[in-house]
Amino acid sequence: MRKGTAISVFFSMLIIGLGAVGAYGIHLWTERQLSGGPLLATGQVKAQAAAAPKTAVNAKKTRKEIIEDSQKRVVTIESGDGLGSGFLYNAKGDLLTNAHVVAGSREVMVRTMDHREYTGQVIGIGTDLDVAVVRVPELKDTQPLPLARSGKAEVGDEVLALGSPLGLENTVTTGIISGVGRSFDIEPYSYSNLYQISAPITHGNSGGPLVSADTGEVLGINSAAATEEAGIGFSIPIANVLKQAEEWSQRPMAELPGASGGGYDTAESDGLEGSRSLVASFYQSLNDGDYVTAYSLLGSEWQSGTAYEDFRSGYLETGYISVGTLSAEEQGDGALVTVDITAEERRDTGTVYQTYQMSYSVGVENGKLKILHGKGKKVD
Structure with missing residues (x-):
């Protein structure tokens, strides 16, 4: 082979070799970027990728x-x-x-x-x-x-x-x-x-x-x-x-200040006085505008026939309710409570004060004293 030809072949092989090394280096550089680790041999990169645990992402709750x-x-x-x-x-x-x-x-x-x-x-x-x-x-x-x-x-x-x-x-x-x-x-x-x-x-x-x-x-x-x-x-x-x-x-408290055993628990423990107090609390809640509490004092049958929204709306045009003397007498397992009230009623023609004679049946329901039924009539 002539000298010129030999030199040309040498440089051609050198260029090919450098190209191969360059391609291999680019391959490793690419895998390095993908793996995020140091430059390793191809087998090591694949092994590391296979062995690397998956990190859980703690996404913020919506x-x-x-x-x-x-x-x-x-x-x-x-x-x-x-x-x-x-x-x-x-x-x-x-x-x-x-x-x-x-x-x-x-x-x-x-x-x-x-x-x-x-x-x-x-x-x-x-x-x-x-x-x-x-x-x-x-x-x-x-x-x-x-x-x-x-x-x-x-x-x-x-x-x-x-x-x-x-x-x-x-x-x-x-x-x-x-x-x-x-x-x-x-x-x-x-x-x-x-x-x-x-x-x-x-x-x-x-x-x-x-x-x-x-x-x-x-x-x-x-x-x-x-x-x-x-x-x-x-x-x-x-x-x-x-x-x-x-x-x-x-360390739970042995005695609770003012505890009465869970509100109006039984007619036996509170008797007629408890029934009068329950009706008095009903009217106090209405006067306070606390219709939720007033509604909660009603029995399940009364509540099932009157939705809370209807109960509340029925009192929105009523102002202060003056409550007279409450009387109670035994009625079966409970009590019958009667009372005269005077309600401030706002009407289109102005405010009027109307007196009613009310009577309520009070009894125990699910361990609680409740107003089971009620009725009233106007007093002229």
């Missing part, structure tokens, strides 16, 4: 998922004095709620989202602090709501208020933290460093959780409203009450 998860752990609480809400805060089956929801009761009825009903025991209740703990043994080991144990919510944070406003269970209202550090007194309770929220709070919401719309953690206990029209509510920060609640869960 607003809908937070609501669905939270509602499963929120309950309706019915005591002798009315309705409220509560939520599971530990795995012992303990519920947090407001003291004013269960005041005067040792036992309350607890209803879950799937309409199961249990008897709950009040194991701790505040006298100045509006918080209480109710234990439901059947809910033990049920996953509780996550709690914001540290840190504080700030103005502008988006929140969800869950509960049973006006007896409408599984209700969610949305809003923001519109103020912090609010303090006031509503006898006998003292409220301090509250969250002010734009999510409306009304009768039946009390004791329900205020939940972060971003994390699903409980920020507070919904406790009070300015007025229904104002659309402003107040919530006790969870960090302010958690220590006391956990002490009650560890």
Whole structure:
């Protein structure tokens, strides 16, 4: 072979060789980018890729998922004095709620989202602090709501208020933290460093959780409203009450202040006086505009024939009701309560004051004293 020809062949082979090395290097570089690891031989890259564990991605929950998860752990609480809400805060089956929801009761009825009903025991209740703990043994080991144990919510944070406003269970209202550090007194309770929220709070919401719309953690206990029209509510920060609640869960109170055994439990224990008190409470609730509590004092037959919305609308044009002397006499297993009332009625022609003679059949239903039936007539 001539020298020129040999040199040409040499450079041709060199170029081919360099091209092969370059292609192999590009192949390895590409696999390196895909594997995210150091430059390895092809076999090592494939082996590493096969052996590498798949990392789970903790996707942030959507607003809908937070609501669905939270509602499963929120309950309706019915005591002798009315309705409220509560939520599971530990795995012992303990519920947090407001003291004013269960005041005067040792036992309350607890209803879950799937309409199961249990008897709950009040194991701790505040006298100045509006918080209480109710234990439901059947809910033990049920996953509780996550709690914001540290840190504080700030103005502008988006929140969800869950509960049973006006007896409408599984209700969610949305809003923001519109103020912090609010303090006031509503006898006998003292409220301090509250969250002010734009999510409306009304009768039946009390004791329900205020939940972060971003994390699903409980920020507070919904406790009070300015007025229904104002659309402003107040919530006790969870960090302010958690220590006391956990002490009650560890060491339940042996005696509850003001407890009467669970409201109007039996006609035998309360007798005719209990029946008179029940009817008096019915009218007091109407005068307070607390139609949820008034409705809860009615028996199941009365409620089945009159929806809550119809019951409430029937009193919207009624002002203050003056209640005369209540009298009661035995009637079968219960009592017959009679009373004369004078109602302030707003009509198109003006306000009139109408007197009625009312009579109510009172008896025990599911362990609670209820107004079973009622009738009245105008007194000219």
